[in-house]
Amino acid sequence: xxxxxxxxxxxAVDGLASVEVEAETIRELLTxxxxxxxxxxxxxxxxxxxxxxxxxxxxxxxxxxxxxxxVFLLPRIVGx
Amino acid sequence: xxxxxYTGQDFKVVGTRVxxxxxxxxxxxxxxxxxxxxxxxxxxxxxxRSPHAHARIKKIDASKAEKLAGVKAVITSADLPDLTGGxxxxxxxxxxxxxxxxxxxxxHAVAGVAxxxxxxxxKALKLIKVTYEKLPHVTDVDEALNxxxxxxxxxxxxxxxxxxxxxxxxxxxxxxxxxxxEADVIVERSYKTGQTHQGYIEPHACLASVSPDGxxxxxxxxxxxxxxxxxxxxxLGMDIAKLKVTSSEIGGGFGGKTHVWMEPIALALSRKxxxxxKMVMSREEVFxxxxxxxxxxxxxxxxxxxxxxIVAARAECRYMNGAFPGMWxxxxxxxxxxxxxxxxxxxxxxxxxxxxxxxxxxxAPSAPxxxxxxxxxxxxxxxxxxxxxVELRLKNVAREGTLAPYGPVWGPIGIEPTLxxxxxxxxxxxxxxxxxxxxxxxxFWFNIGGQTCSDLNIGPDGxxxxxxxxxxxxxxxxxxGLIAAEExxxxxxxxxxxxxDTSSLxxxxxxxxxxxxxxxxxxxxxxxxxxxxxxKERAAMMWQIPAESVTxxxxxxxxxGSEHGNLPPLTLKDIAKKAGNTGGPIxxxxxxxxxxxxxxFASHIVDVEVDPETGKxxxxxxxxxxxxxxxxxPDYVExxxxxxxAQGIGWALNEEYIYGEDGRLQNGAxxxxxxxxxxxxxxxxxxxxxxxxxxHPYGIRGVGETSIVPPLGAIGNAxxxxxxxxxxxxxxxxxxxxxxxxxxxx
Numbered sequence: 001x002x003x004x005x006x007x008x009x010x011x012a013v014d015g016l017a018s019v020e021v022e023a024e025t026i027r028e029l030l031t032x033x034x035x036x037x038x039x040x041x042x043x044x045x046x047x048x049x050x051x052x053x054x055x056x057x058x059x060x061x062x063x064x065x066x067x068x069x070x071v072f073l074l075p076r077i078v079g080x
Numbered sequence: 081x082x083x084x085x086y087t088g089q090d091f092k093v094v095g096t097r098v099x100x101x102x103x104x105x106x107x108x109x110x111x112x113x114x115x116x117x118x119x120x121x122x123x124x125x126x127x128x129r130s131p132h133a134h135a136r137i138k139k140i141d142a143s144k145a146e147k148l149a150g151v152k153a154v155i156t157s158a159d160l161p162d163l164t165g166g167x168x169x170x171x172x173x174x175x176x177x178x179x180x181x182x183x184x185x186x187x188h189a190v191a192g193v194a195x196x197x198x199x200x201x202x203k204a205l206k207l208i209k210v211t212y213e214k215l216p217h218v219t220d221v222d223e224a225l226n227x228x229x230x231x232x233x234x235x236x237x238x239x240x241x242x243x244x245x246x247x248x249x250x251x252x253x254x255x256x257x258x259x260x261x262e263a264d265v266i267v268e269r270s271y272k273t274g275q276t277h278q279g280y281i282e283p284h285a286c287l288a289s290v291s292p293d294g295x296x297x298x299x300x301x302x303x304x305x306x307x308x309x310x311x312x313x314x315x316l317g318m319d320i321a322k323l324k325v326t327s328s329e330i331g332g333g334f335g336g337k338t339h340v341w342m343e344p345i346a347l348a349l350s351r352k353x354x355x356x357x358k359m360v361m362s363r364e365e366v367f368x369x370x371x372x373x374x375x376x377x378x379x380x381x382x383x384x385x386x387x388x389x390i391v392a393a394r395a396e397c398r399y400m401n402g403a404f405p406g407m408w409x410x411x412x413x414x415x416x417x418x419x420x421x422x423x424x425x426x427x428x429x430x431x432x433x434x435x436x437x438x439x440x441x442x443x444a445p446s447a448p449x450x451x452x453x454x455x456x457x458x459x460x461x462x463x464x465x466x467x468x469x470v471e472l473r474l475k476n477v478a479r480e481g482t483l484a485p486y487g488p489v490w491g492p493i494g495i496e497p498t499l500x501x502x503x504x505x506x507x508x509x510x511x512x513x514x515x516x517x518x519x520x521x522x523x524f525w526f527n528i529g530g531q532t533c534s535d536l537n538i539g540p541d542g543x544x545x546x547x548x549x550x551x552x553x554x555x556x557x558x559x560x561g562l563i564a565a566e567e568x569x570x571x572x573x574x575x576x577x578x579x580x581d582t583s584s585l586x587x588x589x590x591x592x593x594x595x596x597x598x599x600x601x602x603x604x605x606x607x608x609x610x611x612x613x614x615x616k617e618r619a620a621m622m623w624q625i626p627a628e629s630v631t632x633x634x635x636x637x638x639x640x641g642s643e644h645g646n647l648p649p650l651t652l653k654d655i656a657k658k659a660g661n662t663g664g665p666i667x668x669x670x671x672x673x674x675x676x677x678x679x680x681f682a683s684h685i686v687d688v689e690v691d692p693e694t695g696k697x698x699x700x701x702x703x704x705x706x707x708x709x710x711x712x713x714p715d716y717v718e719x720x721x722x723x724x725x726a727q728g729i730g731w732a733l734n735e736e737y738i739y740g741e742d743g744r745l746q747n748g749a750x751x752x753x754x755x756x757x758x759x760x761x762x763x764x765x766x767x768x769x770x771x772x773x774x775x776h777p778y779g780i781r782g783v784g785e786t787s788i789v790p791p792l793g794a795i796g797n798a799x800x801x802x803x804x805x806x807x808x809x810x811x812x813x814x815x816x817x818x819x820x821x822x823x824x825x826x
Contacts, residue, residue, distance in 0.1 A: 006487045007249035007410050007429075046169060047407070051488040055775060059531060059673040072487035075249065075410045077526045079593020079785060080278070080335020080441030 001065070003029065005073045009048065012039035026050050027061040029071070047076030082606050084676060086772050086779045094566045094778065097715045100558050101577065102329070111329040114285030114301030115360045122287065123152055123194040125349050125359035126201040127342060128208050129369060130183030130190055133217035133435040133743025134230065137181060137210060140191060145207040150200035153353035154208070155192040155345060163317045172404040174315055176438045177344050183212065184232065184403035185435050186744040187368025189342070194349040194357045217435040217743040218244070221400035222377050224434045232403055232433040246401065246431035249410035251486045252417070252424075259392025259424025263383025267461045271453040273792065273810040274736025275375035275400065278442045279727070279755045282331025283366045288346035289356035295322045296350070300343055303333040303551050304590025308340055309582045315344045316351070323347075326581040327551045334553075334727070335441030338590050341370050367748035371440020372737060374399040374408050380453040388467050390458075390476045393417050396428040397450055402439040405431055412446035414486040415789075416454055418524035419473070419495050419681060421482040435743055441592060443724060444525040444785035448731065448792050452810055455521035455793025460806065469797070470503045470520055473683075494707025494771040495522060495681035501705045501767055502683040516689045516700065517802030523682045523789025527598065527782030529674035530589030534603035535580070536564060536611050538666040542653030544568065546607075547580040548600045549588025554723070554784055555716030556596040560604050562712055563778070567608035569635030570652055586671050594782025597712055598773075599674035605777055611668030618662040619650045676775025680783055682706035684725065684790040688798040692821060695814030697733050697799055703765040709773040709781030720784045722764040728791025730756045734811050 004018045013019060014037075021036070023029035029050065034040045040048075049058045051072040057063050058076055065071060105111040142154040157180045164170040174180075179188045191208050195201035216230040223229060224244040237243035260266060286300035296318060302308050305327040313320045330337065342359050350357040361370070378397035384390045395416045399408040409429030416427035429446065462469040477496045484490055502508065502520055512518060535547040546564045550556055557577040565572040589595065612632045619637030620627040625644045630637050636649035659666050687700040704721040711717040734754040738746045747753045772779025792810050799817065800806045805824040809816055 004487055007251055007413060008247045010250070011247065045167070054488040054491050055676045056488070056526070056528075057675045058528065060675050063675070070489060074487060075407055075414070077411065077414075077528055077593065078338075078407065078441055078445070079525070079528055079595070079782075080338070080443040080445050 001071060003071045003073060007075050009043065009073050009075060012043070013037045023065060025061065025065060026057060026063045029065060030061065049074045049076045084602060084775055084777060086774045087777050091566055093572050094562050094712050095714065097713065098558060098562065098572045100555070101561065102552070102557060113282050113331050114328045117287045117299040117328065118358065119287060119289055119356035122356040122358050123196060123353055124198045124201045125192060125194045125346050125357040126205055127189045127345065128191040128205045130179065130186065130188045132183055132212055132214055133186050133219065134215040135183045135212040136215060137179060137183060137190060138213055139211040141209040142191060145193060145204040148200065148204050148207060150196040151193060151204045152355060153194040153349045154204070155348050155352060156190070159348060159352065163315060170311065170314060173311060173340060176404055177340065177342065185437050187365065187437065189345065189369060192345040192349055194353045219434050219436055219739040219743050221375055221398050221432050221434060224432050232435055236405060236433065244433045246405040246433060249413045249429045250426065251413045252426035253483060254424030256392055256394055256424050256426045260383045262391045264386045265461065265464045266381065266383040267457050267464060268381040269457055269460065269808065270379045271456065271808050273376045273449040273452055275372050275436070276442065276731050276735045277367055277372040277753065278332070278334035278336040280332025280334060280336060283361040283363060284341055284370060285360040286343050286346050287356055287358045288343065288350045290347055290351040292354060294318060296347060298323065298325045298343060298347060299328055300325060301328050301330050301337060303330065303337040303553060303592055305551065306549060306582055306587050307590045308343055311340050312344045312347055316347055324581055324583045327579055330551060330553055334443045335445060335592060336371050338592050339371055339440055363750065364748040367753065368745050369437055371438055373442035373445065374401060374439050374449065376400065376449040378450065378453045380457045382457050382461055384461055384465060386465065388465055388472050388475045390420065390422050392424040393422045394426045395450060395454060396430065397453065398430045398432050399446060400434050400436065401431050402436045403433060404438040405433065406439055408439060408446045412450040415447040415524055416450045417485045419478055419522040420476045421478045422476065425485050427485060443727065443788045447523065447525060447789045448728060451521060451523050451789045452792035452796055455790065456796045459797045470499060473522060474499050474503065491774055492771055493679060493681060494769055497769050497771060498681055498683040498705040498707060501769065502685055505685060505703060507685045507701060507703045507765070510687065510701065512687060515692060515802055516687060517798045517800065518685065518687050519794045519797030519801060520683065520685050521790040521793030521797060523786055524679065525594065525786040525789060526679055527677040528593035528595045529599050529677045530595050531587050531673050532599040532603045533586035533588055533671035534600055534607045535585060536604065536607040536668045538611060538652065538656050540656055540659065542574065542656040544575045546575055546577045546604060547584060548577060548604070549580055549585045550596040550600040551579055551591040553591050553596065554720055555713055556600060558716060559597045559712040560600055563601050563604045564608050567605055568612065568652060569633065594784040595677065598677050598776060598780050598782050601712065601778065601780055602674045602776060603670045603672060606670040607668040609668065610670065611666060614666050614668065615652060615655050618655050618659065618666065621662045622650060622655065622658060623647055678709050678773025678775065678781035680707050680781045680786040682786045682790055684794045686794045686798045688795065688802055690799060690802045690817060692803070695817035697812065697817065699729055699761055701762055704787050705767045705769065706783065706787055707769045707771050707781060708783045709776065710770055710779040711768045712780065714768060717768055717783050718766040721766045721787045724785065724787035725764050725791055726756055726761060728788045729761060729795065732792045732795035732810055732812060734813055736811050
């Protein structure tokens with residue numbers, strides 16, 4: 001599965017715009033990405049979001065990732 | 081049952097303009113805000129604040145203050161050990177609440193005092209001797225990146241980049257260089273926006289009471305009492321469950337009350353004094369030591385073909401974060417080109433530190449500044465192309481299926497309908513006179529969901545208490561009451577919505593990001609449906625029939641089927657009256673993390689008149705068109721549109737923080753920080769569009785923030801059209817306009 005990365009999250013994966021990783025849930029995705037790119041380790045604590053087919057998930061890490069989904073790693077949005 | 085997908089149902093009460101439940105209390109003065117709670121034996125808490133923009137704190141001698149009769153506690157950072165566990169964000173909060181080894185901005189708290197009355201507390205502050213070593217300071221976002229700029233936070237400095245540059249977030253797709261090479265017309269400009277404050281009328285205020293057994297209570301004006309509880313408890317080494325936080329009525333927040341500023345200090349003073357402590361910020365403290373928004377400096381470049389197709393767009397915007405880093409540049413980068421479908425786009429948001437207060441969110445944080453630059457540039461592009469500015473925007477508008485600049489593909493969105501509504505609005509055909517100009521602009525905001533927990537309890541008389549954990553910053557109690565009434569099939573007047581304290585519910589995220597009605601609305605729907613399941617079971621008991629033979633319709637249980645179908649319905653009140661004999665209290669509860677928040681787009685039109693002699697701008701007419709998904713209570717939705725636009729108008733025309741050479745804030749009062757009041761503005765017209773959010777049962781999208789995004793650009797375009805000179809800096813205050821006019825004449 002191709003996972004695209006936006007913004008400052010790319011700094012943690014050596015500037016790559018996308019990476020290949022297999023995962024069935026958001027939790028698995030983050031765990032496998034952190035194993036491969038340790039600089040991502042602080043993001044779950046400090047703020048990251050995952051978009052699956054356009055829907056942004058900030059906290060629901062048990063959310064399944066259907067095969068063939070468009071997946072983005074994004075900064076965790078805050079508002080006012 | 082808990083399927084969040086949009087159902088397309090018809091509504092009976094949702095969408096009606098019912099009386100607001102908080103109105104009477106607010107207009108009669110009964111409403112209790114942060115400063116309106118008192119406790120026996122309470123003390124007055126005050127802060128001593130740095131008079132320097134940047135200084136090392138060499139010594140604090142509070143001995144004389146501590147000995148003053150009537151002083152019960154003095155706190156410095158020595159009383160606040162670092163219990164943050166390595167969480168850098170929480171450490172920033174700790175250091176911002178009270179300076180540790182350095183004062184980082186004018187107004188940074190260095191000590192706190194609790195005394196029997198205000199006079200004694202003020203005397204005590206004067207007796208605290210702080211030995212400062214003044215350090216060089218920097219308050220301008222561009223100067224902070226000069227080679228010789230003083231470094232604000234050495235612990236954030238990293239090799240290979242300027243010590244005040246925290247990070248750059250880059251968003252976009254395509255080949256930007258190739259895109260510009262294909263452009264027939266390119267407009268490239270630089271812009272600046274001043275720092276502003278959310279301007280909530282109610283200052284920060286709290287009453288803190290900590291007992292020797294480690295329990296505590298906090299009454300506070302806040303957008304998020306659960307977040308305040310969690311942060312205060314962690315900073316003070318308290319168990320979260322032992323600190324009960326109650327949110328008062330809130331007199332505005334807009335993002336500025338999503339962080340703690342002095343509350344941990346009030347709790348620490350109370351713990352040390354063993355008495356309740358009340359702290360209320362003065363207006364000057366609010367300006368100096370809470371969380372204004374960023375100032376910015378940006379460069380925008382947009383290129384198009386002769387037919388108006390925008391082929392490339394680039395934005396780089398430097399966001400001044402204050403003395404502590406945030407994600408402001410990131411948010412700006414994500415929003416910059418969101419309204420448009422541009423094949424090659426690149427937006428870079430840069431976070432820069434300065435010796436100014438810690439920036440907090442301000443209603444769609446970071447988006448208005450970027451929109452000022454982008455929408456101003458698009459207007460200039462329309463002139464270069466000889467195209468109508470609305471038509472140029474429509475030609476390049478984002479739609480369902482367009483790739484968003486920050487990554488995902490858009491679902492159904494409202495930007496095109498809002499632009500079409502603007503194009504067709506009578507406002508666009510109103511005649512303009514001398515020195516008058518019209519401007520349009522678009523805006524976008526993400527909206528968010530988050531952790532939410534709601535309780536719905538049915539009383540013995542059949543009236544309903546709905547307890548939610550999202551603070552009501554602008555209509556949530558009415559909207560949620562409507563939703564509960566809709567689901568249960570009862571009158572709105574039979575539902576009373578309350579904001580529960582932190583002991584009464586599971587965690588609820590802060591009311592920010594326009595999440596309140598979306599998230600708590602979803603939780604209310606599912607809590608009500610659970611209550612309905614219980615009501616049906618109880619009806620079945622009362623009828624002595626199987627539960628499967630009971631349905632719920634129009635506020636009553638109905639027996640169905642040939643065997644029982646002739647039984648007269650049981651109303652909710654009938655069932656509630658017998659609850660004691662059928663199993664006890666009847667309730668529904670739902671906790672979840674709401675995701676799938678729908679984005680919201682807006683397009684605005686504004687007419688202005690500029691007095692060429694004084695430079696004063698008068699807003700003649702203002703129209704907001706915004707997508708709400710589903711307007712649960714249209715009055716409140718319109719109010720959010722109008723309020724956001726009013727704040728944008730103040731930002732565009734008058735408001736900015738002015739710092740002196742000494743790094744001190746010069747205009748920390750409403751006299752010199754001029755916000756618009758009712759007499760400054762015409763009635764703001766609104767048009768609600770409803771493009772349902774597919775990820776909410778009612779189609780709800782957050783609405784509170786988006787309409788602060790277009791005004792800076794819309795007014796910039798209008799003023800520029802009125803005076804014939806482009807404005808590149810906000811606020812477009814009279815001196816700036818006169819200077820631009822003088823420059824044009826020269």
